Amino acid sequence: MKKTETRKKKHTSRREFLESTGAVLVAATAVPAIQAQTSETQGSPAPAAPRTAIRLHVNGSNQRIEVEDRWTLAELLRDHLKLTGTKIGCDRGECGACTVLVDGKPAYSCSQLAVWMDGRSVETVESLAQGGKLHPLQKSFMEHDAPQCGFCTSGQLMSARALLARNPHPTAQEVQAALTGNLCRCSNYNRYVAATVAAGAGNEGRSLQSVSRSAALGASLPTLKTVGQPTTRIDARERVSGKATYSGDVQLPGMLYARVLRSPHPHARIRKIDASQALAMPGVKAIVSHENCKFVWGAGGVAGGVQYNDQIKKITKQRRYAFNNPVRFAGDPVAAVAAVDRHTAEEALRRIEVDYEVLPFVLDPEEAMKPGAVQIWPEGNVSLDNQNEAKPMTQQRGKVEDGFRTADHVFEDRYTTAFVHNAQMEPRTCVAMWEGDKLTMYTPTGGIANCQNDIARDLEIPTDKVRVICQYMGGNFGNKNQNQDSDLIAATLAKQAGAPVKLEFSRKEDFIGMHGRWPTIQYYKVGVNRDGTLQSIQLRGYSGMGPYRKNSGRMGGIEIYQCPNIESVIYPVYTNKTVSGNFRGPEFPQGFFGIQSMMDDVAYKMNMDPVDFVLKNMTRKANDQVDYTNYSLDECIRRGVEAFDWKTRWRPKPGSDPGPIKRGAGMSFMAFRSGVGRSNAIIQLDGNGQYWVRVGVTDVGAGAKTTMGLIAAEALDVPLSQINVVWGDTDRCPYSVGESGSRTTIMTGTAVIEAARDLKRQIAAKGMPKGSDVLTASANPNPTVEGGKVRATYGAHFVDVEVDTETGRVRVLKYLAVHDCGRIMNPLSATGQIKGGATMGIGMALHEELLYDPRSGQALTPGYYGHRVLTHRDAPEIEVIFLESDDGYGAFGSKSMGESSKVPAVAAVGNAIFNAIGRRMKDLPITRSRIIVALSGERA
Amino acid sequence: MKTFASVNARDAKHAVTLSQQARRDGKVAAFNGGGSDLLGLVKERTLSPDVLVNLRTIKGLDEVSSSRGMVNVGGLITLDALGRNQQIRRDYAVLAEAAETVATPQIRNFGTLAGNVCQRPWCWYFRNGFPCYKAGGNQCFSVTGENQFHAIFGGGPSFIVHPSDTAPALVALEANFRIVGPSGERMIPAADFFVLPQRTPARENILADDEMLAGVQLPAPRPGTRGTYHKVLDREAWTHAVVSAAIVLEIEKDVCRSARIVLGGVAPIPWRVPAAERLLIGQRVTPELAAQVAETALAGANPLRNNGYKVPLTKTIVRRTVLELANRTA
Numbered sequence A: 001m002k003k004t005e006t007r008k009k010k011h012t013s014r015r016e017f018l019e020s021t022g023a024v025l026v027a028a029t030a031v032p033a034i035q036a037q038t039s040e041t042q043g044s045p046a047p048a049a050p051r052t053a054i055r056l057h058v059n060g061s062n063q064r065i066e067v068e069d070r071w072t073l074a075e076l077l078r079d080h081l082k083l084t085g086t087k088i089g090c091d092r093g094e095c096g097a098c099t100v101l102v103d104g105k106p107a108y109s110c111s112q113l114a115v116w117m118d119g120r121s122v123e124t125v126e127s128l129a130q131g132g133k134l135h136p137l138q139k140s141f142m143e144h145d146a147p148q149c150g151f152c153t154s155g156q157l158m159s160a161r162a163l164l165a166r167n168p169h170p171t172a173q174e175v176q177a178a179l180t181g182n183l184c185r186c187s188n189y190n191r192y193v194a195a196t197v198a199a200g201a202g203n204e205g206r207s208l209q210s211v212s213r214s215a216a217l218g219a220s221l222p223t224l225k226t227v228g229q230p231t232t233r234i235d236a237r238e239r240v241s242g243k244a245t246y247s248g249d250v251q252l253p254g255m256l257y258a259r260v261l262r263s264p265h266p267h268a269r270i271r272k273i274d275a276s277q278a279l280a281m282p283g284v285k286a287i288v289s290h291e292n293c294k295f296v297w298g299a300g301g302v303a304g305g306v307q308y309n310d311q312i313k314k315i316t317k318q319r320r321y322a323f324n325n326p327v328r329f330a331g332d333p334v335a336a337v338a339a340v341d342r343h344t345a346e347e348a349l350r351r352i353e354v355d356y357e358v359l360p361f362v363l364d365p366e367e368a369m370k371p372g373a374v375q376i377w378p379e380g381n382v383s384l385d386n387q388n389e390a391k392p393m394t395q396q397r398g399k400v401e402d403g404f405r406t407a408d409h410v411f412e413d414r415y416t417t418a419f420v421h422n423a424q425m426e427p428r429t430c431v432a433m434w435e436g437d438k439l440t441m442y443t444p445t446g447g448i449a450n451c452q453n454d455i456a457r458d459l460e461i462p463t464d465k466v467r468v469i470c471q472y473m474g475g476n477f478g479n480k481n482q483n484q485d486s487d488l489i490a491a492t493l494a495k496q497a498g499a500p501v502k503l504e505f506s507r508k509e510d511f512i513g514m515h516g517r518w519p520t521i522q523y524y525k526v527g528v529n530r531d532g533t534l535q536s537i538q539l540r541g542y543s544g545m546g547p548y549r550k551n552s553g554r555m556g557g558i559e560i561y562q563c564p565n566i567e568s569v570i571y572p573v574y575t576n577k578t579v580s581g582n583f584r585g586p587e588f589p590q591g592f593f594g595i596q597s598m599m600d601d602v603a604y605k606m607n608m609d610p611v612d613f614v615l616k617n618m619t620r621k622a623n624d625q626v627d628y629t630n631y632s633l634d635e636c637i638r639r640g641v642e643a644f645d646w647k648t649r650w651r652p653k654p655g656s657d658p659g660p661i662k663r664g665a666g667m668s669f670m671a672f673r674s675g676v677g678r679s680n681a682i683i684q685l686d687g688n689g690q691y692w693v694r695v696g697v698t699d700v701g702a703g704a705k706t707t708m709g710l711i712a713a714e715a716l717d718v719p720l721s722q723i724n725v726v727w728g729d730t731d732r733c734p735y736s737v738g739e740s741g742s743r744t745t746i747m748t749g750t751a752v753i754e755a756a757r758d759l760k761r762q763i764a765a766k767g768m769p770k771g772s773d774v775l776t777a778s779a780n781p782n783p784t785v786e787g788g789k790v791r792a793t794y795g796a797h798f799v800d801v802e803v804d805t806e807t808g809r810v811r812v813l814k815y816l817a818v819h820d821c822g823r824i825m826n827p828l829s830a831t832g833q834i835k836g837g838a839t840m841g842i843g844m845a846l847h848e849e850l851l852y853d854p855r856s857g858q859a860l861t862p863g864y865y866g867h868r869v870l871t872h873r874d875a876p877e878i879e880v881i882f883l884e885s886d887d888g889y890g891a892f893g894s895k896s897m898g899e900s901s902k903v904p905a906v907a908a909v910g911n912a913i914f915n916a917i918g919r920r921m922k923d924l925p926i927t928r929s930r931i932i933v934a935l936s937g938e939r940a
Numbered sequence B: 001m002k003t004f005a006s007v008n009a010r011d012a013k014h015a016v017t018l019s020q021q022a023r024r025d026g027k028v029a030a031f032n033g034g035g036s037d038l039l040g041l042v043k044e045r046t047l048s049p050d051v052l053v054n055l056r057t058i059k060g061l062d063e064v065s066s067s068r069g070m071v072n073v074g075g076l077i078t079l080d081a082l083g084r085n086q087q088i089r090r091d092y093a094v095l096a097e098a099a100e101t102v103a104t105p106q107i108r109n110f111g112t113l114a115g116n117v118c119q120r121p122w123c124w125y126f127r128n129g130f131p132c133y134k135a136g137g138n139q140c141f142s143v144t145g146e147n148q149f150h151a152i153f154g155g156g157p158s159f160i161v162h163p164s165d166t167a168p169a170l171v172a173l174e175a176n177f178r179i180v181g182p183s184g185e186r187m188i189p190a191a192d193f194f195v196l197p198q199r200t201p202a203r204e205n206i207l208a209d210d211e212m213l214a215g216v217q218l219p220a221p222r223p224g225t226r227g228t229y230h231k232v233l234d235r236e237a238w239t240h241a242v243v244s245a246a247i248v249l250e251i252e253k254d255v256c257r258s259a260r261i262v263l264g265g266v267a268p269i270p271w272r273v274p275a276a277e278r279l280l281i282g283q284r285v286t287p288e289l290a291a292q293v294a295e296t297a298l299a300g301a302n303p304l305r306n307n308g309y310k311v312p313l314t315k316t317i318v319r320r321t322v323l324e325l326a327n328r329t330a
Ligand SMILES: Cc1cc2nc3c(=O)[nH]c(=O)nc-3n(C[C@H](O)[C@H](O)[C@H](O)COP(=O)(O)OP(=O)(O)OC[C@H]3O[C@@H](n4cnc5c(N)ncnc54)[C@H](O)[C@@H]3O)c2cc1C
Pocket: A092, A093, A094, A865, B030, B031, B032, B033, B034, B035, B036, B037, B038, B039, B040, B055, B075, B079, B101, B102, B103, B104, B107, B110, B111, B112, B113, B114, B115, B116, B117, B118, B119, B120, B163, B164, B165, B166, B207, B211, B212, B213, B214, B238, B239, B240, B241
């Protein structure tokens, strides 16, 4: 539908339109259109936007600017004044990423119109550093490693700056109060507070006192020179000064803006799309829909939920396209428009007329399994595996029935977990540009190489014709692995329009258009002997996958118990909710909530301290069968019990505190995969003695770039200052596995070590290069673990909560996380990874849910406000202890970390609540209302 | 965003004229204070104004002043300024506390008292663009849908709860609202400002087209008066009240002389509970009496499928707050 002609069409009122298509009328009264409908402007060009000349003072300079009255301040700053340090996370006053100072006061620049700024003074993050000298707050933020992904950082800085101007020496509580309006989804709240307190105390320049308590296990890990030292990130300066370039900050000459029209219906067939009114609008350059964009989005939904590849592309029966017909969830893309600005694109969407035949839908996985349920795919509602078979995922050892027969006690229960969203701070934004037949994509991705391969495969062009650039990204948490439909849509629009295209998702679109963690229903049956020994564990589970199976749908957990008889049968079930996919520890936080609550409950029923029960029953082998490369779970638990003072905090009789406000303690533990595998790195040495480390990492926020630098410096035995890391650009970096699965440090780190070794050999042989000479070493190791052993990282979390049994309020009073992640490469960022995962886990336990309206199938909480992401005031201090064991593998003995910290957190909180109130909360999230209902017997 | 023109008002009268003019030209007009509520609805296209009448350019409507014992608070005072104002903190603590619980510093820095009182509902159906009563439609989605945050009193045909934190405080203070409109100025009691959906399903208050809330007048504080605002949130900040209680007691020598209890988060308007208030008059407040007051306050509650928890929750809040307030040393 490239725009070739401008046809004048008969004006059709919405009324007439509805009446001509009965199905739409029915639908329109039952559900809202995602794009609101008015007939006011159909068929006519958009009225010219009123403009006003204003005078304002921006970062110390007087400006006279003509603005459109509808521009927000954020829009003015970012798009027109090129001050892109101010970020947009929600555009609704729900996140704080856009915080600037207006007349010295923190304001959400997304929620202020530019025209209201007439005569006012505006300060952005770009104003903080003066004459190249960083503000003390910026320095303190760097030294405390406050920014992880950095997307919320500018906002945190501006709020902190306003606070210090008013109160030069704030306490931690005062900082939390002042920064409440700034969310951090990386959940590095502790660090932002500590950094602000330190800057206020005039302690800038002081390094962080204790990043974590680290205790080496045995004497096996020798101290290293560079690796293992708390190190400020090599790109910390960019992250605190607004200079880090995220995809949304890219502006290219002649660039168009694109917006996506999404289905308001959870299930419907598109009979007809009439885009003529939209195409006729001045400024509209291209429109795509399923009619003219037929690309398969391979990674969007693949059989079996395994990583997408050519093999699967060939065989899979259930293809997900960039645009699908029928549409299968409210939010499924229907069309997209590229126009000269975002307002025109948005307006054009409203003039696309879509005739839907509304189909029945199903939201709940158990419902979808019932005979006669709505069929979302012809093959049925159980998702096909990668052999195209509709089978549950099963696991079996021994005979559970035998175990139940011989067991002294058998317990059964049902647990459920909610659909929660990754909610990374940066909504999806990508920029596509074609130069001849070469496509350049600026897009947030956790793996530039995978993204490049996927885009090429989907668009059916050679891989070397795709360049993917991701310099900075605002969080991932599993949401930005591989490529996205947005990449394909932007590329198609750019091709059609013959101009670069920036496609932006709103926060709501990011919630309903991407994916969240699959919701689960878990039925457990556990047989146990009088002495507390497990005899049998049975799990029947249902995972709600949405209408495409983007990832596995598994439930992790029962494998960490030692038990002769186990059986697990898990159905990945299609529903008409938004697609489910990976989110920090894909199958574990929800699976662990179920099994760890269940086992905790069994322990109490057996009159055992849950810690004793765990020590008795936890597996010492992977899947209770295969040896681990090393094992320190018992040590994690033992140290935790001691440091947490479990015996004092834990109530032998749950709910026994007198009075309505009760305390209790809970724990949970985990073992999480930490495999080794293939990766690549190139290191070059130039004539100036500078080392260039080329790695295909993007740094989702965990600090991978710096870690790669540290590893290179250590391996080359040179100071970090001589290392330059080149990252995030497929034209400049070799293949890397991508930062999903917490594997960058282990895998790409190993490649860096090997390349360094090679380079040292070359230096020994040829001497240091001179002038324009360059030495190049590359490595692509593919290490394996000997003897079929399994590598894992271990951890145990301990939580002390206070529950007001009359108001349902839960407060975390103490939180301790003990982890053995092998060698800690950079204690500064490692601690932040643990704090972040644990804090997110608290949110998942207590508040978060993407709730759906049962009648319309639409999401009701698609944003930070509705989804109840934790704020500064909710985030407790997370104490971290690292045990550093050595199993002889991984780069310098490193293990995976980023995801594992969320795995036990949810269950630990739930178990603590049980200990406090004496009632088992079996459904997530454990909200106030659920606690009140459980304790008061009140209905709902 | 939709196109619209922003026009600056010089004073309240001018604001009204600008609004009238726009409507005479067949346009939809809306007043804006801080804009923190309004812009979200415009972006979502739930509201489609052609003209925004900007009240922020009005001078002097953001002050606290006294006359004849009464205190006048301009409608354009920011919530931050209101919460910090010494006189308000001292004599009308319930209002200062309510203002402090709103959202975040960023919203309080620019959000106005009038905007807070006049904000539209935060029902998730309305905010997600469902064509319900509040959006000019003719059905309510919450009553048969997800209603955990909806009304247990006064619902029907819409079941919103009034979202404003300052509104219950103003009703508890028996404030008068100063309304400026095409036919001049009028004062009405806070309690009469808010209307149930039975009367006007699409609106939350009595403001007619082109009328604006210019300010509030607070009666002179009586000796022995103490007040507080207790808000229950679903996370520790940045959400509207799940339920709340604005309570003002006049205590003389340990005996309660007068009481005003106004509940938030339970009804489409700030919900005053006179029967419960009466139990306190002439009494010493004991734990037993406080419990009785709470029971009475919630008598007749009519929960929907998912919001029954609000009944025991609100009882607890009323009981605890009454007791705490009565026992406070003046
Ligand atoms: C994420 C988020 C969380 C929030 N949390 C809370 C909360 O906890 N508690 C709470 O009370 N509110 C909350 N709010 C709502 C609201 O933004 C604030 O209460 C704020 O005070 C509104 O004031 P404003 O001046 O910005 O209003 P505006 O957005 O300017 O106006 C709000 C409405 O009132 C009308 N209006 C404004 N001024 C006048 C006037 N003088 N006369 C007549 N009509 C007028 C406008 O036309 C509009 O319809 C929240 C908002 C957001 C976005």
